[in-house]
Amino acid sequence: MKHDDERWHFHEGDAITPELTAMRLLGGGSAYEAYLAFDEITYAPVVVKVVRPNELHDEATLRGLEREVAALDQVNHPVVVRRLRHELEGERPHVVLEHIDGPRLSSLIRRYGPLQPQQYLPLALDIASALHYFRHVDVVHLDIKPSNIIMGAPARLIDLSVARPAHRAAELTGTIGTDFYMSPEQCDPTGARTPGYASDVWGIGATLFEAVAGFRAFDEGDRDSEDPSLRFPQLVEKPHELPAKVPADVAKTIYACLEPDPAARPEPHELAAALEPAMAAQPAPQLTFKVKR
Structure with a gap:
């Protein structure tokens, strides 16, 4: 309060x-x-x-x-x-x-559960395009999550309050971001790996997981613990299994984004390329017209 x-x-x-x-x-x-x-x-x-x-x-x-x-x-x-x-x-x-007119992704998931492919695939391509551009202008967002995405055509990414250049992200010594969506290197920035562009790929992976599954990739840790491995399950555990209904190529791409090693995660343009076939396979919207007689 x-x-x-x-x-x-x-x-x-x-x-x-x-x-x-x-x-x-x-x-x-x-x-x-x-x-x-x-x-x-x-x-x-x-x-x-x-x-x-x-x-x-x-x-x-x-x-x-x-x-x-x-x-x-x-x-x-x-x-x-x-x-x-x-x-x-x-x-x-x-x-x-x-002002962007539309619901937050977090609100949609909370109210209606998992998104349909016609919703989450365009969302993934939209956010991947933003992250691809971020690399060209040297911005690391560090807080990609459902509540920071407004759904629309295109989706819109908000809240750059913790964003910074890559070299500043690499200098972090404390946790920056939101627990459920932080990459392992954000959870423990003094470890072997440092936050950077790939941290945002983890964020989009955690966000897409929740969008397609309706639940988070990892359980909640002990927020009061000073031990990072107890506070952040993503440091020591694998993500939950996605529902069987999720297309195999989509699941494979999401899991790739959630690789513990930043170097093993796809770059944003690779993420988009991996999902484009699934997007192309979606049926085109049917337009119907009523003819007055």
């Missing part, structure tokens, strides 16, 4: 800034709140990610917002949310993002 001093408590019609009027709270994390707002500058709905009031003087939080802005400036891809503008100083540091 968040205490009152950790929230802004904006209600519909409240001014977040002179140009941004709150419509509703969308959610948030430990350091930020996200609101749907009406923007007088673009004259359209936008998403405003604003630093929580109790985090206004936290240097790590402010650096995180600055890092996200820098990453969004680097990434100009149709599968990644766009930054419209930002304010890193002042009473309410924030970033203004385009």
Whole structure:
């Protein structure tokens, strides 16, 4: 539970800034709140990610917002949310993002269970294209997961708050990401392998596993343990078995993404190439028209 001093408590019609009027709270994390707002500058709905009031003087939080802005400036891809503008100083540091109309992948799985191939195959190709581009602009996302994907055509990847260049990812000494979707090298960054581009391939593997199965690839570990092998089952266990109904080539590709060794995982373009035959085999949508007589 968040205490009152950790929230802004904006209600519909409240001014977040002179140009941004709150419509509703969308959610948030430990350091930020996200609101749907009406923007007088673009004259359209936008998403405003604003630093929580109790985090206004936290240097790590402010650096995180600055890092996200820098990453969004680097990434100009149709599968990644766009930054419209930002304010890193002042009473309410924030970033203004385009509003994408659609459900989060996590919400779809929670409400309806596993996705159909017509849903998860385009999703996989969309996210793979974004990760392929990330390598060209030197961005490692480090938090690929269902709640950071908005479903649409194309799907959209959001939340670059922990993203950084590959050499910065390799320098990590603490865990960054979300437990269920972190690669082994993110779970234990002081081990033999370091986080990098391949960590995001693990993230898409864990995300696709959940999308096609309806459950996570690994059980929950002991979150209070200081022993990484107890907190993160992916360090010592193999992923669960995918349901038998999952096509063999899809299952093989997902398991390849979840290889413990980063060097053994496919690159994003190889992931897309492996799934394209399954995508091509899907029946074309049938269009029907009613003729008035």
